[in-house]
Amino acid sequence: DQQVKQNSPSLSVQEGRISILNCDYTNSMFDYFLWYKKYPAEGPTFLISISSIKDKNEDGRFTVFLNKSAKHLSLHIVPSQPGDSAVYFCAARPTGANSKLTFGKGITLSVRP
């Protein structure tokens, strides 16, 4: 039961260009969406989040867009840097003080110098 889907397993972009990582979800109860970055042998590191009452949240080079009607969100990284090369996980949770995160399978981003 894949409630959070990241259909592209990998993405390769040139340094300086935009990286767009996509994520789809099926559970209408999800209210908060998060992106995590993960390097090998490390835990997921929180990047950016968005509440379902917003359609855009920006933090430096990272912007997350949410299209609630399409149940789709995307992470834009611009400009992309070689240090951004990692696995990116989309995660979602419903409203609630102790809600668990549901993760997608992740996208491996490679930024070429």
Place this chain on the structure above:
Amino acid sequence: EPEVTQTPSHQVTQMGQEVILRCVPISNHLYFYWYRQILGQKVEFLVSFYNNEISEKSEIFDDQFSVERPDGSNFTLKIRSTKLEDSAMYFCASILRAEGVNYGYTFGSGTRLTVV
């Protein structure tokens, strides 16, 4: 910056043996979680813990699994009789409160459990 600390970083155990994975969450956090990631698969929720009791657990978290917060700082995951399919990276996470400003859980760097 505060961190979630997990020990050991790598644990090798024989099938059928008990293992205890340890975590020290961020000191003022109130909600604690265990997740795992089998190689090549997605990160999966195991259990959440609040106010000294389990709040929610997944189907994976069967009778072989248990969690404890024995001394107010450590948060442990015990697997009573390990199986080969328990081999995975186990991540501990904590959050101050789920309705916090960034909704971001802080994860530890994980324990790689290898069952042989």
